[in-house]
Amino acid sequence: MTSTRRIVLARRPHGEPTDDDLVVETAELDPPAPGEALLETLYLSLDPYMRGRMSAAKSYAKPVPIGGTMVGATVSRVLECPGGEFEPGDLVLGYGGWQTRSVESVAQLTGLDANMGAASLPVSTALGVLGMPGFTAYAGLTEIGRPRPGETVVVAAATGPVGSAVGQIAQARGARAVGIAGGPEKVAYLRELGFAAAVDHRADDFVEQLEAATPDGIDVYFENVGGHVFDAVFPRLNTYARIPVCGLVAGYNDTEAPAGPDRLPRFMGLVLSRSITVRGFIQTEFADRLTDDFRRDMTAWVADGTVKFKEDVVEGFDHTRDAFRGLLTGRNFGKLVVKVVD
Amino acid sequence: MTSTRRIVLARRPHGEPTDDDLVVETAELDPPAPGEALLETLYLSLDPYMRGRMSAAKSYAKPVPIGGTMVGATVSRVLECPGGEFEPGDLVLGYGGWQTRSVESVAQLTGLDANMGAASLPVSTALGVLGMPGFTAYAGLTEIGRPRPGETVVVAAATGPVGSAVGQIAQARGARAVGIAGGPEKVAYLRELGFAAAVDHRADDFVEQLEAATPDGIDVYFENVGGHVFDAVFPRLNTYARIPVCGLVAGYNDTEAPAGPDRLPRFMGLVLSRSITVRGFIQTEFADRLTDDFRRDMTAWVADGTVKFKEDVVEGFDHTRDAFRGLLTGRNFGKLVVKVVD
Numbered sequence: 001m002t003s004t005r006r007i008v009l010a011r012r013p014h015g016e017p018t019d020d021d022l023v024v025e026t027a028e029l030d031p032p033a034p035g036e037a038l039l040e041t042l043y044l045s046l047d048p049y050m051r052g053r054m055s056a057a058k059s060y061a062k063p064v065p066i067g068g069t070m071v072g073a074t075v076s077r078v079l080e081c082p083g084g085e086f087e088p089g090d091l092v093l094g095y096g097g098w099q100t101r102s103v104e105s106v107a108q109l110t111g112l113d114a115n116m117g118a119a120s121l122p123v124s125t126a127l128g129v130l131g132m133p134g135f136t137a138y139a140g141l142t143e144i145g146r147p148r149p150g151e152t153v154v155v156a157a158a159t160g161p162v163g164s165a166v167g168q169i170a171q172a173r174g175a176r177a178v179g180i181a182g183g184p185e186k187v188a189y190l191r192e193l194g195f196a197a198a199v200d201h202r203a204d205d206f207v208e209q210l211e212a213a214t215p216d217g218i219d220v221y222f223e224n225v226g227g228h229v230f231d232a233v234f235p236r237l238n239t240y241a242r243i244p245v246c247g248l249v250a251g252y253n254d255t256e257a258p259a260g261p262d263r264l265p266r267f268m269g270l271v272l273s274r275s276i277t278v279r280g281f282i283q284t285e286f287a288d289r290l291t292d293d294f295r296r297d298m299t300a301w302v303a304d305g306t307v308k309f310k311e312d313v314v315e316g317f318d319h320t321r322d323a324f325r326g327l328l329t330g331r332n333f334g335k336l337v338v339k340v341v342d
Numbered sequence: 343m344t345s346t347r348r349i350v351l352a353r354r355p356h357g358e359p360t361d362d363d364l365v366v367e368t369a370e371l372d373p374p375a376p377g378e379a380l381l382e383t384l385y386l387s388l389d390p391y392m393r394g395r396m397s398a399a400k401s402y403a404k405p406v407p408i409g410g411t412m413v414g415a416t417v418s419r420v421l422e423c424p425g426g427e428f429e430p431g432d433l434v435l436g437y438g439g440w441q442t443r444s445v446e447s448v449a450q451l452t453g454l455d456a457n458m459g460a461a462s463l464p465v466s467t468a469l470g471v472l473g474m475p476g477f478t479a480y481a482g483l484t485e486i487g488r489p490r491p492g493e494t495v496v497v498a499a500a501t502g503p504v505g506s507a508v509g510q511i512a513q514a515r516g517a518r519a520v521g522i523a524g525g526p527e528k529v530a531y532l533r534e535l536g537f538a539a540a541v542d543h544r545a546d547d548f549v550e551q552l553e554a555a556t557p558d559g560i561d562v563y564f565e566n567v568g569g570h571v572f573d574a575v576f577p578r579l580n581t582y583a584r585i586p587v588c589g590l591v592a593g594y595n596d597t598e599a600p601a602g603p604d605r606l607p608r609f610m611g612l613v614l615s616r617s618i619t620v621r622g623f624i625q626t627e628f629a630d631r632l633t634d635d636f637r638r639d640m641t642a643w644v645a646d647g648t649v650k651f652k653e654d655v656v657e658g659f660d661h662t663r664d665a666f667r668g669l670l671t672g673r674n675f676g677k678l679v680v681k682v683v684d
């Protein structure tokens with residue numbers, strides 16, 4: 001028998017998830033059957049969508065059941081694989097969730113090259129720029145945002161793995177990327193990445209900064225956050241603007257509808273009068289069609305420096321819950337992963 | 343000299359337009375110059391978009407200036423045309439606005455066959471099913487709604503010229519059209535038109551009626567009205583639902599943002615979790631590409647009874663303002679036109 005330390009959903013959070021909602025426990029794992037593999041988790045990905053899985057509300061994916069292990073993508077090392085599909089020591093992209101070890105169906109695992117192909121990148125990039133967040137940026141921008149050269153693309157949470165890829169891909173395609181982030185350090189980093197402009201949403205003059213950064217209005221707003229950032233963006237949307245809606249992290253801990261006034265009628269009025277497109281999406285919609293294109297393009301872009309990336313690596317499984325709370329308030333700086341074991 | 347009776351925008355309405363906002367006056371018209379024509383108005387079209395032109399808010403078209411004649415499409419008869427482009431007695435589609443006579447550039451006029459081609463339809467249909475409202479339905483449904491056979495298409499203001507065409511085109515293309523209208527008489531008419539179901543938004547059990555009429559949820563919601571109809575529709579939207587936003591007439595007289603709670607975050611959350619598309623549009627966007635298709639298809643559909651239409655003809659220019667107020671509250675039944683002279 002092998003044991004795992006894991007974080008289970010003891011109850012559904014009301015607001016910010018507490019340590020009473022997310023409880024650490026130790027459990028014994030059954031040995032892997034043929035067609036399964038026993039894995040140890042090297043890196044656990046923490047992503048905003050996980051807050052949604054803690055809630056019972058109907059969504060595109062089922063909620064984590066009470067008592068269930070929190071879900072999440074992992075980079076893991078194979079310990080045992082009785083069917084021989086993988087060798088012990090192989091690295092795989094899996095979906096073992098918030099735990100130190102897992103038993104998974106081999107059908108759900110993707111083998112990883114420790115060297116990430118020719119790119120010599122950390123294997124953790126399979127959870128970030130070369131993984132789901134990078135693909136989310138790529139698919140949402142190319143399929144929904146469709147920026148044309150010279151257009152203005154605004155993205156919030158712009159130092160995160162999705163936002164930073166959105167801005168850099170937009171710039172590579174000849175558009176003008178304006179990044180929104182919280183605090184001067186993140187704003188400075190966006191300028192390093194080559195964003196045409198960067199704006200601090202925590203600054204007192206955020207609205208004025210955004211106006212100055214978007215003199216020709218906004219053609220694409222890649223929506224990751226909602227909240228007061230959206231309020232500042234939406235009066236500046238141009239005719240035929242497109243809004244890929246990828247996330248709304250600012251509201252994920254909200255427990256009730258905010259007080260009035262009701263902004264929906266004004267928003268719909270703007271959608272009408274400016275012929276705006278608003279389109280929610282989950283990256284899986286585009287996976288069959290675009291994954292190969294993404295791998296080819298993003299690997300090349302990372303290799304030649306067109307797309308840079310930043311990881312925020314939290315050392316130690318014990319910091320998982322606190323790191324996740326920080327993710328929902330923007331405390332991380334770059335793609336957040338937990339390094340579970342070396 | 344020739345005189346015209348006209349309705350000018352004396353001041354911008356606060357809420358419902360009053361007779362002090364819209365003032366009738368008599369004015370002398372200059373004789374038509376070469377390249378112009380003097381027209382008398384047979385039919386004046388009244389459409390919800392006109393409420394927007396009375397306001398100063400930025401929109402897709404400039405507001406009517408204070409003191410200016412209210413805009414609007416007309417079916418008119420040529421009285422004089424010094425350049426000879428039209429003969430006296432010719433019928434034309436023009437844009438003379440809310441007046442009994444007008445002088446217009448011939449470049450803005452479209453000649454009409456008194457017999458509407460082979461269709462033997464009233465010439466007023468150039469303002470309705472065969473005109474801008476019909477084209478709005480056609481373009482919004484085919485370009486944005488894109489219903490597939492078996493899908494459920496919901497449309498409000500369904501006895502109006504746009505809504506009734508939306509539902510009938512959807513049915514003709516194999517979708518299931520559910521019409522929403524106000525009052526039992528209108529609901530009965532929708533059943534006559536062949537809508538799969540019809541729902542009364544004024545009924546106490548409107549929400550339950552809508553649920554019963556859409557057992558498989560809603561794939562396309564053609565938005566004409568906003569307000570409480572939208573509230574009932576949006577929880578029933580399916581994954582990948584599409585919302586062509588064509589009008590929001592329920593709120594056109596609103597003078598301030600409604601009280602809370604703020605419904606925008608919940609709406610955006612639904613857009614995200616169900617991968618919904620919301621797309622505002624004005625029919626002019628599609629005119630170059632689709633007008634020929636529309637004329638061919640709609641003329642055939644009207645001729646063979648696939649698309650039926652209803653006109654609400656108000657007799658006499660003096661009733662224009664009151665008829666327009668009724669349009670904003672759903673008092674009309676069918677395409678509203680004012681018959682100005684025979």
